[in-house]
Amino acid sequence: MDVFVCAGCGAELTAPVSRVALPDHTHFGAWEQLHPPLMEPATYAVDPLPSGAPWRSWGEAGEDLAARQGVHAPAYHVSFAARGRIVIAPGDSRGTALIPEKCAGYCMGIDGRDGPNLACERCGSAVATRMDDCGLWQAVWLEPEAVRRLPSGLPAVTTPDxxxxxxxxxxxxxxxxxxxxxxxxxxxxxxxxxxxxxxxxxxxxxxxxxxxxxxxxxxxxxxxxxxxxxxxxxxxxxxxxxxxxxxxxxxxxxxxxxxxxxxxxxxxxxxxxxxxxxxxxxxxxxxSPLPASGRLPEGVLRxxxxxxxxxxxxxxxxxxxxxxxxxxxxxxxxxxxxxxxxxxxxx
Structure with missing residues (x-):
C-alpha cells in the first residue's frame, strides 16, 4: 500500500491506500443531488486524462491541441488541468485544511471551480481539491505535481485474478x-x-x-x-x-x-x-419466496x-x-x- 505526501515538506496527506481502477462514473453525477464518496476507503485511482479547471472552448484550443489533451472531436470545452490527478475518498485525506477563498460551489458544497482548495497544514502549499457539491461524487483530488507517492510500510494488496x-x-x-x-x-x-x-x-x-x-x-x-x-x-x-x-x-x-x-x-x-x-x-x-428445499411449516406465512x-x-x-x-x-x-x-x- 502507498501513502501520498506533500512534495514540498514531506508531510503525509493520506492514509495508506491501494490503487484500483478509475470508476466509469467518476465525472458523471445527478444534478442537484448529493452523492456518496466516489472511492471505497483505503483506495485511490489515477485519471490519465486532464479533468477539471482550467477550461478552454474547442474553438479556442483548436483541433490539434485539443487532441493532445485527449479530446478528438468537437466538444463544449477542453480541460487543461494536469494529467494523472489522484482521487481518494475524503475520509482518507490527512493533514490538509481548506483554502476559504477557493471554496466556491453551485449550491450544496464545493465544486473545484477555483482550482486546488486544500492546503498542506504544515507548509501551506495547495495540494488537492475537495469536491462535494450537488451532481458530484464526493472526492479529494490530489494534484500530481504537488504530492509524492511513497510506500506505506504495510503489505501490498495483491491483484486478484x-x-x-x-x-x-x-x-x-x-x-x-x-x-x-x-x-x-x-x-x-x-x-x-x-x-x-x-x-x-x-x-x-x-x-x-x-x-x-x-x-x-x-x-x-x-x-x-x-x-x-x-x-x-x-x-x-x-x-x-x-x-x-x-x-x-x-x-x-x-x-x-x-x-x-x-x-x-x-x-x-x-x-x-x-x-x-x-x-x-x-x-x-x-x-422465489419459497425455501430452496423442503416447505414452510403449516400455518406459517412468510x-x-x-x-x-x-x-x-x-x-x-x-x-x-x-x-x-x-x-x-x-x-x-x-x-x-x-x-x-x-x-x-x-x-
Missing part, C-alpha cells in the same frame, strides 16, 4: 431503495455504449437480451439506426456459455486493473462495461420476502457521459465514426 473475484459482491442493482435509478447505472451504461459504437464502427447492433429488456428503449437513440448488422453477447467469468458466437462481447472491466476481460478463444471484439452493472446482468438472482424493486420512472442515461466518452476515444477520428458523431444529437 478473474477467477478469484467474488462477482456477487460487485453487483450493483439498477434501482435504488427509493425507486430511483442507480446513479452508477445512469453513467456506466452510456459510457459502455460509446465504446460499443466505436467497436461496431457505427453500424446497427442487436443488444443482448438482459440489457435490451431492461434498457432497450432508453438506449436505442444512442446506437445507429437500421436493421441489426451485428450481434452483441454478454461474456466474462462466470457468465453462461454462449450458444453462438456474437460479433461483439460486452465484458466486465477488472475492478483493480481496469482492463477488460478477454475470452480465452475467439476473435470477437470486446466492449468494456462497469463490473457492477455487468455482474447484475449476468449473475442469477433469487426470484411476509419478510423483499419484492424486486421497481423504478418509479423510465431510465434516463446521464446526458453527458456518452458524448464525453466518445470524443475521448481516438477512433472517433475515423471517417465513419466522425460522420456518426456529427449527425448524433442525443437520444
Amino acid at each position: 478473474w477467477d478469484e473475484l467474488d462477482l456477487a459482491s460487485y453487483a450493483v442493482p439498477p434501482v435504488e431503495p427509493d425507486g430511483s435509478w442507480s446513479r452508477r447505472w445512469e453513467a456506466a451504461v452510456p459510457v459502455a455504449l460509446a465504446h460499443l459504437v466505436v467497436a461496431c464502427d457505427a453500424r446497427a447492433v442487436a443488444l443482448p437480451g438482459p440489457l435490451a429488456e431492461l434498457l432497450g428503449g432508453a438506449v436505442a437513440g444512442y446506437l445507429p439506426a437500421g436493421p441489426p448488422a451485428l450481434t452483441v453477447g454478454l461474456a466474462g467469468p462466470g457468465a453462461p456459455a454462449l450458444r453462438t458466437g456474437p460479433d461483439l462481447l460486452l465484458v466486465p472491466r477488472h475492478p483493480v486493473t481496469g482492463e477488460p476481460w478477454r475470452p480465452p478463444h475467439g476473435t470477437a471484439a470486446v466492449v468494456p462495461l462497469d463490473i457492477g452493472v455487468w455482474a447484475h446482468l449476468v449473475l442469477p438472482a433469487e426470484t 411476509d419478510d420476502y423483499p419484492l424486486p424493486l421497481r423504478p418509479r420512472s423510465p431510465f434516463v442515461p446521464h446526458p453527458g457521459a456518452f458524448s464525453h466518452t466518445l470524443v475521448r476515444l481516438p477512433a472517433i477520428r475515423r471517417p465513419s465514426l466522425r460522420t456518426y458523431y456529427d449527425r448524433y444529437s442525443g437520444p
Whole structure:
C-alpha cells in the first residue's frame, strides 16, 4: 500500500491506500443531488486524462491541441488541468485544511471551480481539491505535481485474478431503495455504449437480451439506426456459455486493473462495461419466496420476502457521459465514426 505526501515538506496527506481502477462514473453525477464518496476507503485511482479547471472552448484550443489533451472531436470545452490527478475518498485525506477563498460551489458544497482548495497544514502549499457539491461524487483530488507517492510500510494488496473475484459482491442493482435509478447505472451504461459504437464502427447492433429488456428503449437513440448488422453477447467469468458466437462481447472491466476481460478463444471484439452493472446482468438472482428445499411449516406465512424493486420512472442515461466518452476515444477520428458523431444529437 502507498501513502501520498506533500512534495514540498514531506508531510503525509493520506492514509495508506491501494490503487484500483478509475470508476466509469467518476465525472458523471445527478444534478442537484448529493452523492456518496466516489472511492471505497483505503483506495485511490489515477485519471490519465486532464479533468477539471482550467477550461478552454474547442474553438479556442483548436483541433490539434485539443487532441493532445485527449479530446478528438468537437466538444463544449477542453480541460487543461494536469494529467494523472489522484482521487481518494475524503475520509482518507490527512493533514490538509481548506483554502476559504477557493471554496466556491453551485449550491450544496464545493465544486473545484477555483482550482486546488486544500492546503498542506504544515507548509501551506495547495495540494488537492475537495469536491462535494450537488451532481458530484464526493472526492479529494490530489494534484500530481504537488504530492509524492511513497510506500506505506504495510503489505501490498495483491491483484486478484478473474477467477478469484467474488462477482456477487460487485453487483450493483439498477434501482435504488427509493425507486430511483442507480446513479452508477445512469453513467456506466452510456459510457459502455460509446465504446460499443466505436467497436461496431457505427453500424446497427442487436443488444443482448438482459440489457435490451431492461434498457432497450432508453438506449436505442444512442446506437445507429437500421436493421441489426451485428450481434452483441454478454461474456466474462462466470457468465453462461454462449450458444453462438456474437460479433461483439460486452465484458466486465477488472475492478483493480481496469482492463477488460478477454475470452480465452475467439476473435470477437470486446466492449468494456462497469463490473457492477455487468455482474447484475449476468449473475442469477433469487426470484422465489419459497425455501430452496423442503416447505414452510403449516400455518406459517412468510411476509419478510423483499419484492424486486421497481423504478418509479423510465431510465434516463446521464446526458453527458456518452458524448464525453466518445470524443475521448481516438477512433472517433475515423471517417465513419466522425460522420456518426456529427449527425448524433442525443437520444
